[in-house]
Amino acid sequence: MDLDRSGLATSAVAAASGYSSQQVRDLESSGVISQALRSPAGYRHFTQRHVVELAAYRDLATAVGPVEARRVMREVRAGTVSEAVALVGALHVRLERERAEALAARRALRVIEAEGRGEGTTPEDAMTIRELAKALAVRASTLRFWESCGLVAPERVPTPSGSARLYPAPAVREARITAALRAAGYRVPEVREAIEALRRYREVERPLEALDARVESIGRRGLALLRAGAVLAEVIGDQPRARRRE
Structure with a gap:
């Protein structure tokens, strides 16, 4: 990349x-971009x-968020090349992991969709909290937390010692x-x-649709990361590397 080395005022850089x-x-002061020369x-x-x-920082912020982008822009100048x-x-690994999780969640929802709506339930459809926790590979306490957040609505059935949770087909779904959406990184x-x-x-x-949108968003973030990567490669290559071995 052949970059013009002529001086630019702050206002010109801002406009560009x-x-x-x-x-x-x-x-510039926080080290996100290279230090500028100072006039007398x-x-x-x-x-x-x-x-x-600055364009690379904008793309990086799109890809991983502004806080992480600032850290990365500083850190690539601070360590060794490796x-x-x-x-x-x-960063690429993290985005690919997010994409894989979203696709896995989407597959899980497709399986649920293929099962049909399941109008009405029979005793065979219902699951106890232990059975459901085992089926989802989560803890029973996680199911109770989801219930407290209004995400899952089990029934209460009487037992000799009081009552117990029973999850009919709609609650299982x-x-x-x-579980699928939380695994994909969605907030409560x-x-x-x-x-x-x-x-x-x-x-x-x-x-x-939410998962489709998330996959598309991750794709756009990945593209932004690729654009930033070309500039970061030059930044890394241009920095003197006799530093920081403490």
């Missing part, structure tokens, strides 16, 4: 990058390289959808929204 002048100064009067003199680094490359590689409020849609419309299309 889409950040405000203050944001440009803050990102103390004014910053940026280059086209800083504009490119450490910096490993840091960037780990809710628990399976909850997002899962609750999907479960409430399921209860309203008695279908799993909305959770499936």
Whole structure:
């Protein structure tokens, strides 16, 4: 990448990058982009390289969030080449893991969808909390937590010592959808929204649409990470590496 080394004022970099002048100064001061040269009067003199680094930071923030992006932009300058490359590689691994989890959750929902709506239940359809926990590979306490959050609605049946939870087919389905979405990284409020849609419309299309959107979002984040990676490779290659072995 042939970068223009001529001096640029902060306002010019701001206009070219889409950040405000203050944001440009803050990102330079915090080490997110390379340090600018200073004039005798103390004014910053940026280059086209800083504009490119800001574009890389924007893409990185899209891919992994602004807090992590700031950390990565600083860290790639601080360690050895192998450490910096490993840091960037780990971001790709994390995104691929998110994608794999979302696809696995989508497959689980497709299985549930294929089972049909299951109108009405019989005793054979119902599961105890121990049976359901074992089927989902979660703890019974997790099922109780999901119940307290309104994600799963078991029935209570009398027992000699009081009562026990019994999960009819609709509750089992809710628990399976909850497990799938939580495994894909969805927060409890997002899962609750999907479960409430399921209860309203008695279908799993909305959770499936949510997972489709998540997979597409991960794809866009991955593309942004690839764009940032080209610039990060230059940043890593340009940095002197006789540093930090304490």
